[in-house]
Amino acid sequence: MAKNEDINRREFLSYCFMGSSLFASMALLSVYVVQFLLPSANKNPTRKIYITTTDKIRPGNSFKFTDLRGGHITVTNTGSEFIALSTKCTHLGCQVHWKKNEKMFYCPCHEGYFNPKGEVVKGPPPAPLSSYKVEVVDQAIYIHVDEVYRASS
Ligand code: FES
Structure with missing residues (x-):
């Protein structure tokens, strides 16, 4: 039983890591999309x-x-x-x-x-x-x- 819990914990941590990586990638992608769609947002003041x-x-x-x-x-x-x-x-x-x-x-x-x-x-x-x-x-x-x-x- 203890071995199953370890696997579940590893899977849980793996899903957390993949989820946070996916979230960071989407956030970065959205910055580039906004800069592409609104070129004025990219200009220096x-x-x-x-x-x-x-x-x-x-x-x-x-x-x-x-x-x-x-x-x-x-x-x-x-x-x-x-x-x-x-x-x-x-x-x-x-x-x-x-x-x-x-x-x-x-x-x-x-x-x-x-x-x-x-x-x-x-x-x-x-x-x-x-x-x-x-x-x-x-x-x-x-x-x-x-x-x-x-x-x-
Ligand atoms: S032409 Fe060479 S520095 Fe101006």
Whole structure:
């Protein structure tokens, strides 16, 4: 009789283990299903930073600033829109500079060039500059940065 009780106990523990494993698997699966069905639930929260007013950045000019975390960001007025980009070159991380006459960002380290939208025009950079969403409200320019910090200095 005692042997039967041991077997029953083992079976019981085995069922408990399988049940908890199944429950954990279903919980993980439901997280992935929610992230798939609601992509916005997967996005990082952003915060809105005031930059300056629209009259401070004339068409063709760029305004560079450093955020509180030390990230360098530039806002360019193309004449039709304001574009905010990280000034960290995507090649080896040098700082890019706005060349007003050429209307391009220039990286002096290896002759990299980016257009005002941050797309690579010439040189070794493998990817465009990181961009930020810009919002203009009553002539005030704001950008949206990830709440979870991405190094962009
Ligand atoms: S670091 Fe900018 S082109 Fe190499």
